[in-house]
Amino acid sequence: xxxxxxxxxxxxxxxxxxxxxxxxxxxxxxxxxxxxxxxxxxxxxxxxxxxxxxxxxxxxxxxxxxxxxxxxxxxxxxxxxxxxxxxxxxxxxxxxxxxxxxxxxxxxxxxxxxxxxxxxxxxxxxxxxxxxxxxxxxxxxxxxxxxxxxxxxxxxxxxxxxxxxxxxxxxxxxxxxxxxxxxxxxxxxxxxxxxxxxxxxxxxxxxxxxxxxxxxxxxxxxxxxxxxxxxxxxxxxxxxxxxxxxxxxxxxxxxxxxxxxxxxxxxxxxxxxxxxxxxxxxxxxxxxxxxxxxxxxxxxxxxxxxxxxxxxxxxxxxxxxxxxxxxxxxxxxxxxxxxxxxxxxxxxxxxxxxxxxxxxxxxxxxxxxxxxxxxxxxxxxxxxxxxxxxxxxxxxxxxxxxxxxxxxxxxxxxxxxxxxxxxxxxxxxxxxxxxxxxxxxxxxxxxxxxxxxxxxxxxxxxxxxxxxxxxxxxxxxxxxxx
Numbered sequence: 073x074x075x076x077x078x079x080x081x082x083x084x085x086x087x088x089x090x091x092x093x094x095x096x097x098x099x100x101x102x103x104x105x106x107x108x109x110x111x112x113x114x115x116x117x118x119x120x121x122x123x124x125x126x127x128x129x130x131x132x133x134x135x136x137x138x139x140x141x142x143x144x145x146x147x148x149x150x151x152x153x154x155x156x157x158x159x160x161x162x163x164x165x166x167x168x169x170x171x172x173x174x175x176x177x178x179x180x181x182x183x184x185x186x187x188x189x190x191x192x193x194x195x196x197x198x199x200x201x202x203x204x205x206x207x208x209x210x211x212x213x214x215x216x217x218x219x220x221x222x223x224x225x226x227x228x229x230x231x232x233x234x235x236x237x238x239x240x241x242x243x244x245x246x247x248x249x250x251x252x253x254x255x256x257x258x259x260x261x262x263x264x265x266x267x268x269x270x271x272x273x274x275x276x277x278x279x280x281x282x283x284x285x286x287x288x289x290x291x292x293x294x295x296x297x298x299x300x301x302x303x304x305x306x307x308x309x310x311x312x313x314x315x316x317x318x319x320x321x322x323x324x325x326x327x328x329x330x331x332x333x334x335x336x337x338x339x340x341x342x343x344x345x346x347x348x349x350x351x352x353x354x355x356x357x358x359x360x361x362x363x364x365x366x367x368x369x370x371x372x373x374x375x376x377x378x379x380x381x382x383x384x385x386x387x388x389x390x391x392x393x394x395x396x397x398x399x400x401x402x403x404x405x406x407x408x409x410x411x412x413x414x415x416x417x418x419x420x421x422x423x424x425x426x427x428x429x430x431x432x433x434x435x436x437x438x439x440x441x442x443x444x445x446x447x448x449x450x451x452x453x454x455x456x457x458x459x460x461x462x463x464x465x466x467x468x469x470x471x472x473x474x475x476x477x478x479x480x481x482x483x484x485x486x487x488x489x490x491x492x493x494x495x496x497x498x499x500x501x502x503x504x505x506x507x508x509x510x511x512x513x514x515x516x517x518x519x520x521x522x523x524x525x526x527x528x529x530x531x532x533x534x535x536x537x538x539x540x541x542x543x544x545x546x547x548x549x550x551x552x553x554x
Contacts, residue, residue, distance in 0.1 A: 082109040083235060084128070087137035090125050099125040101291045103139070106270065107235075107284075114267045114270045116278040117288035118314070123271045126288075127237050130269065131160045143234075160227035160237040167212045167220060167227075173199075174208035177227045190435035192482040198226040201260065225260070235267045242277065254280050276314050279303065287311050290504070291526075308420060309514065313507045319354040319394055321510040322422065331419060334392045334510065336369035338412055342419035349422045351509070355395040356384070358416030367409020373402045425514075425526035427430050427543075428462055428482045430553055431476040437464060439481070439550075443499050444498045446481070446545060453479060453550045476554040485514065485526040487547035490539040497542035501525070503533055517541065 088103040101123040107113050115123035122283040130141060141149040146325045148156055167176050174195055181191045199205045202222040212220065222243055228236055238257075243249045258281045261268050272278055278285050279299040287294040287310075289303060306312035309320055323333030324454035325348045331340050333352045344350060364370045371389030378401075385396040387408060394410060397500035402408060430447060431439040439446040451457050454477075456467025464472040494500035501519035510513075517539060525541065533539065 078097060080109050080299060081106045082144060083107045083140040083269075084140075084145075085126070086140040086142065088126065088129060088141070089137050089332070090122075090134060092130060099291050100129070100136075103291075103293060105286060105293070105296065109234075109267055110265050112258070112268045112270065112281060112283045114272060114278040114282040114285050115288060116272060116275065116285050116314075117294075118273055119542075121288040122291035123273075123286075123288050124239055125291075127160070127239055127269065127271050129237075131158055131237055132156050133160075146458065157234040158237060159231055159233040159235075160239060161224050161228050161241045162239050167223060169212050171177070171212070172208065173210050173212070173215075173223055176212065176223060177230050179229055180227065180231050194230050198230045201229065201263070202226045216249075217245050218253055221253060222256075225257075229264070233266065235269060238268060238270045240271055240273070242272075242274075242282060248275075257281060271387045273288040279483045280317075287314065289314075304355060305418060306420070308423060309351050309353075309507050309509070310505070312351075312418070312420070317356050317395065317397075319356065319359070319510065320507065321352045321354075321392060323350050324348065324354045327421075329414070331417065333367050334389050334394065338417055339414040340417040340419055341414050342417075344419055344421065351420045351422050353418040353420065354412055354416060356395045357382075357395040358412055359394060359398075360413075361385070361396060361398055361400070361402065362409040362411050364407045364409045366413050370407060370409045373404050373406050373408060376402050376404055388434050390511075396512070420539070425485050426482050427485065427488065427525045428480055429523065430478045430480055433472075433477055433479065435474065438473075439479055441481070442484075446498070446548070448479065448545070448548075450479075454552055480551050480553045482549040483543050485528040486512075486542055487544065488525070488527045489544075490515070490527055490529050490533065491542060492516075492539060494535070494538050494540045496540035499523075500538065500540045502537060503535055504538045506533070506535065 085103055085105045088100055089098065090100040115126060117123050125134060129136050132151060134223050135147050140147050177195045177198060178191050181194060186359050200209065202225055204219065204222055212306050238318045243251050243252060254277055282299055284296065285299055286296050289310055295302060295311045302311065302315055306315060312318045312320055321333040325344045325346050326332045326337055327346055329340055329343060331338055331352055332351060337435055369389055371387040371394065373385060373387045375386040377384045382397045382399055383401050385398055385402045387394045387396060387410065429441060431441040434440050437450055439448050450464060451459060458465050466472055491497060499519045499521060501517040503515050504518045505516035506513050512530045513532060514529050515529060515533065517527055519525060
């Protein structure tokens with residue numbers, strides 16, 4: 073068995089949860105991860121997904137509500153930051169403006185009361201590592217953003233941490249500098265051999281630098297894998313939509329290694345049982361434009377945008393829209409065919425996004441959901457129920473106990489209507505996520521009651537919009553809660 077230190081787990085997060093007592097908000101929920109010594113691990117996700125909160129718990133700035141942080145097998149979740157062999161580089165660098173470069177880097181070593189000769193040696197060494205030797209007497213204000221970022225990294229590295237945490241350290245740089253620093257950071261990581269845990273919302277940044285990517289959303293892990301795995305084999309529609317650009321279509325398996333979507337039947341490489349409802353993910357660069365007669369499907373070009381290294385072409389195919397990246401231009405209004413190689417189609421079994429919630433039974437035998445009345449024929453819902461006079465009796469002959477009986481209501485996302493009037497419908501909330509699926513948008517709405525509901529709608533709403541949710545009673549399914 074190999075004893076290479078890089079095969080060893082240096083830090084392990086077990087079921088980490090962080091809930092803030094003042095408002096009850098759960099920023100991170102049941103998060104688990106193992107990080108090997110020397111790995112470059114990136115937490116990737118949209119703003120508010122919990123990635124920085126997780127990093128702060130590793131650093132010791134936030135204490136988990138529950139769960140463990142094991143460093144080399146020892147629980148450090150309650151240890152203060154200065155007792156952890158971990159250093160953090162922030163987006164704003166937090167350099168001391170009244171100190172020169174040498175003083176900034178040496179600050180932590182002086183606090184530890186190391187001998188001056190040792191401090192001089194360590195500071196000179198890290199300045200060489202970040203390619204800024206000779207800058208010792210320069211003031212912070214005279215440095216560019218990229219140089220300040222290097223000094224912040226040098227100040228962290230001089231303490232010789234086992235783990236370096238980086239919280240969006242390139243966010244303040246312009247695009248050209250950010251791309252240069254991505255390569256420099258990766259090279260620095262390879263040179264040092266220490267563990268990097270990096271936070272970003274930039275997909276290209278994560279794909280460029282990481283050994284392992286942890287995709288997060290709404291405080292939960294969506295997928296953990298190599299950049300190639302995350303890009304080529306997304307675990308769900310969120311990952312497929314968030315990582316790079318994707319066409320996502322609802323489809324169905326029509327046979328062995330055959331799937332139907334957008335009105336055409338395609339061969340694929342994912343062996344999913346016939347009749348399974350799926351999401352088909354196609355990257356824009358994997359769609360081949362052909363003559364109409366040679367395509368598996370065909371459509372009309374509705375948009376052509378030059379992007380420098382390729383054209384982004386949008387084709388309307390029935391109710392669906394296909395986005396294509398091609399080095400050859402197309403003409404708006406032309407009819408084209410489209411072909412996709414089997415390995416260019418990634419199949420994911422469609423998630424069940426049926427909305428389910430419990431309602432109380434009123435004394436009038438109607439259903440009540442947070443003060444909203446819902447009509448339901450309980451005789452058809454409760455097995456063996458019988459109405460005698462004004463009272464419902466169960467199959468055992470006893471009067472129905474409305475205090476102990478609850479009804480679960482189910483409704484499909486496509487049967488829920490959104491309105492801009494929050495007072496309409498059964499409940500209301502704010503849109504926190506949306507994914508385009510070719511002929512409709514799949515929304516996640518966080519309701520005023522704290523539930524997260526999926527809604528399918530053909531119209532584009534904005535993130536953060538407040539909406540009312542109308543759920544027609546004839547589209548609901550009712551069952552007795554067990």
